[in-house]
Amino acid sequence: IVSRFIIGFASGFSSVLVPIYLGEQAPPSLRGMLGTITQFALVVGILVADLFAFPFAEEGKWRVLFAVTPIVAIIQLLMSPFLLESPRWLLGRDPKSLKARYIIKSLRGLRYDHEVETEVGHFMMGGAAQQQEQTSQLGVLSEMLRKRETRILLISSFILQMGQQFSGINAVFYYSTSFFEGVIDNPLVGTTIVGAVNVVATYAAMFLMDKYGRRTLIVWSSAGMLLSCVVIVMTLLGYFQNFIALLAVNAYVIFFEFGLGPIPWLIVAEMFDGRYVAVAMSASSQVNWACNFIVGLVFPYMNQYLGPYSFAPFALVLLGILVFSLTILPETQGSSPEELAKAMSRSLSQNVVYTSNVASNNEIDQEWRKAMEQLQHEEEAERQAGTYDYGFQPIQQEGEEAPVI
Secondary structure, three states: OHHHHHHHHHHHHHHHHHHHHHHHHOOHHHHHHHHHHHHHHHHHHHHHHHHHHHHHOOOOOHHHHHHHHHHHHHHHHHHHHHOOOOHHHHHHHOOOOHHHHHHHHHHHOOOOHHHHHHHHHHHHHHHHHHHHOOOOHHHHHHHHHHOHHHHHHHHHHHHHHHHHHHOOHHHHHHOHHHHOEOOEOOHHHHHHHHHHHHHHHHHHHHHHOOOOOHHHHHHHHHHHHHHHHHHHHHHHOOOOOHHHHHHHHHHHHHHHHHOOOOHHHHHHHHHOOOOOHHHHHHHHHHHHHHHHHHHHHHHHHHHHHHHHHOOHHHHHHHHHHHHHHHHOOOOOOOOOHHHHHHHHHHHHHOOOOOOOOHHHOOHHHHHHHHHHHHHHHHHHHHHHHOOOOOOOOOOOOOOOOOOOO
């Protein structure tokens, strides 16, 4: 139990760090593709586990499968010296870091120093907000919820993480063997087929991430998964032959990997600047794993009590994600976090009446107010002294001389 706890902790830790690490190193043109590599590595691991199940998923041999985890960990440790440190992190600690400039030059293939300095400027702009104020994670999260432009982005990332898990994808992977019982002769074969389709679909998705918008892919993904869920339920009810269920499950997995699989992870790094991205990714990861736990715990009871309708709740969730994507979810492709926040602020200002909050005025507002107060005092003093220029000459009585102003 302790070992599984440690492995689970490491998995959750890496699910937060890896997308941030890749997002900080990837150029904008390849950010989507490199972000999808995380999901691709996950599905390759699932497929390898399915293949290992054929020789070892037997009584007396299943414990051999636990040896795979330390072998993979040792390989990762041996490869870790080849990892490059994040340039943004290095520049955040030392803006004059030569190591950061060397890494940027290597990653971007730059030849001239002025090109490197231009790229350094981009990294510094992205991390400037993070250096302005050091606040606890809870404080940063509270600040994100207070600000209108970041609140909708944070809620969107939470909804996508919840939708990814409550779409039922892990119910397919966790219980695929029992799901295919009665559908095909060897359920393990069906599970392996789904794993292989998962890998191929994720590989294809890497080339779609930067060609189509994130929002567009989420719409396609949720709509395709919704239709697949309907077909699965109808097949389990006996309206179609059993092999249609296998085709529908594979279609379900394919549509998942085009959108709801990789995008909830990579979109967080695109939504938030350096001050918020780590906290947003951490919170999103916690939401994802909590929903993962709920699905794994509840689905056996759903399968027991709902029977052929066990995928109907997942269809309702996918319908909600589809409506949310069409109406609220912002498009992040090709936009920096700062540009996205400004766009969200403009969008919200069209629907929300702005109310002034004196406590939240910035320094410019305070200086402007002081200048106006000083001007009022000077004008009042001029009026009392009779030297104030009202912009017109007073009417003079005959024989009076006009006062000199």
